[in-house]
Amino acid sequence: MVATVYSAGVFGLEPYIVELQADILDGKAGVDIVGLPDAAVSESRQRVIAALKNAGFALPPKHVIINLAPADIRKEGAMYDLPMLTAFLISMGRLRESELALNVSRCVFIGELSLSGQVRRVNGVLPMVIKAAQSGFETIFVPAENALEAAVVEGINIYPVADVAEMLSILRGGSDAQPVANVGRLFMDDADDGLDFSQVSGLFAAKRALEIAAAGCHNVLMIGPPGTGKSMLAMRIPSILPKMTFEEAVETTAVYSVAGQLNEDNRLITVRPFRAPHHTISQAGLTGGSSIPRPGEISLANNGVLFLDELAEYDRRTLDVLRQPLESGHITIGRASGTATYPCKIMLVCATNPCPCGYYGSKGGKCTCAPGVPEKYISRISGPLLDRIDIHVDVPAVDFETLRSKRKEESSAEIRERVERARAVQAKRFEGTGITCNARMDSRTMDAACRLTPGAEKLLREMFDRTHMSARAYNRVLKVARTCADMTTDDPFSELTEEHIAEAVALHTREMKYWTPSDKGTGMVR
Numbered sequence: 007m008v009a010t011v012y013s014a015g016v017f018g019l020e021p022y023i024v025e026l027q028a029d030i031l032d033g034k035a036g037v038d039i040v041g042l043p044d045a046a047v048s049e050s051r052q053r054v055i056a057a058l059k060n061a062g063f064a065l066p067p068k069h070v071i072i073n074l075a076p077a078d079i080r081k082e083g084a085m086y087d088l089p090m091l092t093a094f095l096i097s098m099g100r101l102r103e104s105e106l107a108l109n110v111s112r113c114v115f116i117g118e119l120s121l122s123g124q125v126r127r128v129n130g131v132l133p134m135v136i137k138a139a140q141s142g143f144e145t146i147f148v149p150a151e152n153a154l155e156a157a158v159v160e161g162i163n164i165y166p167v168a169d170v171a172e173m174l175s176i177l178r179g180g181s182d183a184q185p186v187a188n189v190g191r192l193f194m195d196d197a198d199d200g201l202d203f204s205q206v207s208g209l210f211a212a213k214r215a216l217e218i219a220a221a222g223c224h225n226v227l228m229i230g231p232p233g234t235g236k237s238m239l240a241m242r243i244p245s246i247l248p249k250m251t252f253e254e255a256v257e258t259t260a261v262y263s264v265a266g267q268l269n270e271d272n273r274l275i276t277v278r279p280f281r282a283p284h285h286t287i288s289q290a291g292l293t294g295g296s297s298i299p300r301p302g303e304i305s306l307a308n309n310g311v312l313f314l315d316e317l318a319e320y321d322r323r324t325l326d327v328l329r330q331p332l333e334s335g336h337i338t339i340g341r342a343s344g345t346a347t348y349p350c351k352i353m354l355v356c357a358t359n360p361c362p363c364g365y366y367g368s369k370g371g372k373c374t375c376a377p378g379v380p381e382k383y384i385s386r387i388s389g390p391l392l393d394r395i396d397i398h399v400d401v402p403a404v405d406f407e408t409l410r411s412k413r414k415e416e417s418s419a420e421i422r423e424r425v426e427r428a429r430a431v432q433a434k435r436f437e438g439t440g441i442t443c444n445a446r447m448d449s450r451t452m453d454a455a456c457r458l459t460p461g462a463e464k465l466l467r468e469m470f471d472r473t474h475m476s477a478r479a480y481n482r483v484l485k486v487a488r489t490c491a492d493m494t495t496d497d498p499f500s501e502l503t504e505e506h507i508a509e510a511v512a513l514h515t516r517e518m519k520y521w522t523p524s525d526k527g528t529g530m531v532r
């Protein structure tokens with residue numbers, strides 16, 4: 007008889023339901039798998055046969071054919087072992103649907119098998135369980151090791167199984183195993199990693215700049231001599247960003263699930279990710295890739311921070327690939343096996359020294375670089391990338407008194423409260439537009455959102471002429487000014503004042519001492 011069993015797969019971050027059919031035909035004994043299987047699926051033939059034998063089932067001396075549909079999706083991974091084995095047993099008449107406690111046509115099976123019949127963990131379980139629930143299935147069998155990530159999904163009975171015997175016993179109603187309790191929102195607590203802004207002494211201007219950046223999700227570049235706290239500040243940015251929503255947590259966890267980077271403790275990622283890839287990272291490592299697409303660092307940072315430390319050391323061509331995804335919030339990777347899309351809604355945080363010795367432009371004239379070297383060093387940073395950075399932060403050396411002072415620094419929680427208030431104003435303004443923050447405003451939205459008082463208009467005109475502002479720089483100043491305004495008012499369409507424009511221009515021009523006029527063309531204010 008033809009047995010039909012359901013499973014699920016995921017390509018990129020897109021899950022889909024797979025239908026497996028098994029039939030026993032007359033002819034040469036053996037097992038055939040059809041439906042565009044890749045090498046991993048063909049290998050499952052061996053594992054399923056061994057697992058069946060070890061579970062005490064003799065193979066019939068017949069020709070067994072297993073078909074995976076839809077045929078036009080290239081299936082990868084070993085998650086089809088468990089459904090294949092189930093389809094096999096039904097087609098052999100060893101599992102009679104009429105005698106089962108569960109309706110197999112309402113079940114989804116996911117899991118790799120070991121030769122002895124253990125069910126092993128697979129990648130991408132979270133998006134697959136979401137898909138099964140959305141498609142109206144009643145029950146899903148997942149590997150026991152994937153239970154925690156699956157348990158956040160509501161609306162479907164989830165049975166984690168450790169081996170074939172356990173699955174068969176649940177199917178037959180001979181087990182008192184219960185589906186896992188849904189734990190969804192229980193895990194939305196903000197795990198404390200111990201990193202807090204209160205640990206950073208002084209640097210008030212830099213902290214204010216980072217607060218504005220967090221409030222509008224603006225990308226930032228920190229410049230300063232060695233050891234002044236740039237990396238320290240960057241690592242603490244997630245602690246001042248708004249707390250993750252449940253939906254953001256599920257989306258980020260799904261990326262980690264597909265990438266195979268969830269460990270047992272990582273049931274649901276509830277803290278914004280902070281990814282800091284080394285400057286030797288390859289293009290594929292940063293944006294995702296390999297012959298079968300996998301999420302890269304930019305997607306692993308989704309809903310969090312991507313930190314590029316020592317920005318001038320990165321390969322320009324590697325960084326240039328970030329341009330488009332930084333604007334769109336997603337990245338599409340084309341490969342022979344298909345095109346995968348991953349989210350990458352990130353806040354980009356970069357840090358650099360101003361020159362190879364690190365002290366160019368700092369107090370006391372300590373720079374030991376030969377003339378021309380600092381300019382050359384800083385100009386290694388890709389212009390188009392700089393174009394996408396709204397805020398430049400000066401991080402000067404902190405003096406002895408500040409480091410020794412017993413002054414209580416403001417905590418991340420206090421800063422986050424103001425950031426969340428500013429985000430609430432943005433949410434009101436952008437309701438129904440799909441725009442999430444000021445940094446992502448398009449020019450049409452800006453027309454309505456960035457109206458100026460007459461005084462602000464006059465100041466902006468003056469600054470525009472004096473600093474030879476490019477059109478791009480002009481837009482960035484307006485976006486940042488809008489964020490400065492959102493931190494002081496509840497009115498989402500309030501006019502921007504001189505104060506807001508002045509602060510935004512300062513946040514953009516403070517670092518110009520490091521660039522020479524010959525670097526023109528990057529669209530920066532000079």
Ligand SMILES: Nc1ncnc2c1ncn2[C@@H]1O[C@H](COP(=O)(O)OP(=O)(O)OP(=O)(O)O)[C@@H](O)[C@H]1O
Nearest residue numbers: 205206207209231232233234235236237238239404
């Ligand atoms: N403002 C500060 N308050 C308290 N400690 C600080 C401060 N700045 C630096 N430190 C101390 O100095 C160490 C080095 O700082 P950090 O690594 O952030 O420097 P950096 O600016 O990233 O330097 P580099 O340019 O060499 O990467 C920190 O781990 C911290 O212990």
Ligand SMILES: [Mg+2]
Nearest residue numbers: 236237315357
């Ligand atoms: Mg550093």
